[in-house]
Amino acid sequence: MERQGNAPPDDIPVVLAREGHHGPVIHAANRKARMDGVNPGARVVDMRAICPELQVEYADPAGDRAVLDRLVLWARRFCPWTVRDGDDGIILDTTGSDHLWGGEAAMLVEIETQLALLGLSARLAVAPTWGAAWALARFGPVRSICKEDEAFFKLGPLPVAGLRLNADTVLLLRRLGLKTIGAVMDVPRLSLTRRFVKAGLEANPLMRLDQALGKLAEPVASVEARPPIRATARLAEPIFDPSPHLPELCEDLCEQLKVAGLGCRALHLVVYRTDGDVAEVTVRTSAPTRDPAHLHSLFRDKLERINPGFGFDLITLAAGGVEEVEERQTRLDGDSDDDLHLSRLIDRLSAKFGPRSVTHPVLHQSHVPERAEGALAALAKAPADQTEVTKERPLRLLDHPEEVRVLYAVPEGPPAQFIWRRQTCRVARYAGPERIAPEWWKDRPGTRLRDYFKVEDASGRRLWLYREGVLGDGRGAEPRWFVHGFFG
Template identity: 55%
Template sequence: MDRWRRITAQQRSLPGDDVPVVLSEQGTHGPVIYALSAEARRRGIVEGTRVVDVQAIHLDLHVERSDAEGDRKLLDRVAIWARRWCPWTVRDGMDGVTMDITGAAHLFGGEARMLRDMGARFKMQGLSARLAVAPTRGAAQMLARHGGGGVICGPDDLAVAVAPLPVAALRINADTVRLLQRLGLKTLGALMEVPRVALMRRFDRVAEEFNPLVLLDRALGRTADPLNAPEDAVRWLARVRLAEPVIDPVPHLDALAADLCRQMAKAELGARRLRLTIYRVDGEWRSREVALASASREAAHLVRLMAGKLEGIDPGFGFDLLTLEALRVEPLALHQDHLDGARDAGKDVAALLDRLTAKLGPEKVTWSAWCQSHVPERVEGRMATLAGAPEAVIEVARERPLRLLEPTEEIVVLYAVPEGPPARFRWRRVSYLTARYEGPERVSPEWWRDRPGTRLRDYYKVEVGDGRRFWIYREGILGDGRGGDPRWFVQGIFA
């Protein structure tokens, strides 16, 4: 919800605080509630409820579409950012971050001061947070979500702290929650007082991630529940710190590129996108980016590309820190050059494309891209060279004209052969008499791309009296219900 508010506030005004706002996602039987505002939660609305049911009760409900993928990426970034407090952090579902602060709290003056620092920094980022500290991972999750937040629980108080929480705090499925409530077990304290033998027989076939007894044992520390935090993302970065501010970054590019290429060579990687950043003495920074047609770790080539992008960069009163970072890398194995000293023509072409793109812009340097389509004008397109090599298209070999007209040109039919090509037609103010023809070749509309009502085409190879051959087609047929009389067009000329 915080992320939605920040993005929406940049485009339009937000609903008032007294308006319940919910984010929806597609469910089995229609949209269901994915996230809630504070007002919606105060009115008793809960996640997972169908939107139409809530709208029938709350007529002023404001519904927006959710972006689950964007929320997941944000939480992944927050989990890495949270490593300022401890080295082990991981995203917890779609609404939280779990941190193992064992051995790190004393660095911030204790757990209470650490929590206050976390709350302040999350607020600075525009994010609301409910925080809790507990001896186990499961207990911290339950106290943060159902204990009001700001709770610090010690090992001796663990059972007492989680006893008032509802059984839904175990994050079990809805069927298990309903079963426990029917048995009169509405809180974790009631669940802990029931003899385990009877419950184990009832839940022996339930998977561990939904078994309330297994989850309760993990939350109480009776069984292990380790935190498997992902490794930090590797940054391929080279930096140069200067004793005195300078104005021109070019003399330092050689050292930066050499350092970066050495790092990538050890991992057998090559750069596909680079960013040079200068940090000015006034606190400002400026950056330039450059893309490569193929992975490379040749320092001289990288320096040439980056040096050509530095025109117009504002150094201010000087800068004392430069960084060169490989934003995108690809595998590039170590290999031995030719023994006869010959150059690799492929590398020369890639280097030429890099230099032309850096000078002219990525939209100016393109090549042909083949697409899977049976509509002739869609088979070939243009794409930027730095977007990657075009894919080959395998299709049945058919004779096609060497020259295609773009756009196609309409012809006037003077006399048409029934179910055949025009016996005489006029194109560009010249009349032609058909000597022989071949066809038709029918091309149906692509229903997944074309608008409704698009008509099919019948293609003919037509040879006229002077020997020239045209590729023409009839758009539509009589009585197809998609327009009036068929129209004729010239699309290509054979050699």
């Protein structure tokens, strides 16, 4: 799958992988990969043996869950009660809502169409219970409608995995010869009750069967969307400058944030003109805040961008990027310091010179030094999965490694003497090597490995050198030496 978000062709087997106990395992597979025998849960190495042209990308489960949570709220357009179902589904309680779309069949078509416009494919099912809809959506037809009196017959041919059981229970039922839900229905309940009497919900086929058939209640506990936090100023007469009303709007908005225990990372100022048009100005912060004076200062020199037209009579100030904020006591008297914090300085510089003018370093998952660190706009939220650096690295890393001319080299060690920046350096002591191999999924074929050394010259200067390649590795002539950074 291309990083730009373009979907791969349908005739190319593609899988998403995640780390397992014995190497990467298949997390998800497209239709072509499944047709070629690639199964989720299997090791990537084993699947490559049966499908050599398999393309592998690493999954992002946390990102998938975040997108699914947003889709849960997006699905409120079809009914008022929606909830995330595991890591790959959404449950909608459409009771009393389907007639608004022309019936259940028309509603499914509309849902599928809207998801397709978002670039998503889906398997849809309507059933009287959560469990029946879950089973039909995953193991039934692409679009399935099950009436109140049809659940018993439509669930029967489906595999026992459709009862939302864990893998061990499914394996046990199959060993007992119970491969379908219908087979579980035909077994006397007393026989299964004795075996699963102490099992939990995900391991008890009888409880799951009762939920699917409606004999055991399973209500949809919908997650409520957080109400928007907004301050509004309605004006009796049209005006041309919102500046006089902005301090009061900031005070009102920050008071709402304080009551809710929240802070915001963005403010959206919208003015509604008398001719029906709107104008908007947005400011952002590097950390969640609810300081009205600081937020007001970020609009300095930005309000002049608003085209008032014939004037506006409605102003709204809405909080964006809302997060929970904890009160911190920074002084013994219970108050907090009013000095200029670093985050406020970053906000003001970014507001004045642009959001990309101030950056901060972030770590990436790469053992190649120049790829392990990047720059991110200070106003952007840092990714949660920051890589932990466990090895000593230089305080200063050169943007481009500088080649040195070796006068005398120690076997399997660093140069005893070399010329760098027209100066002759004699190595007094060293530590290493630390070998860093090329990243085969990024580097070109033939890229040579590196052996890094921490060296100290006769003047006490500590450098980070590396030797590119090994003599006789078949990837070039003599190894080359480079200075890559400085310690201290």
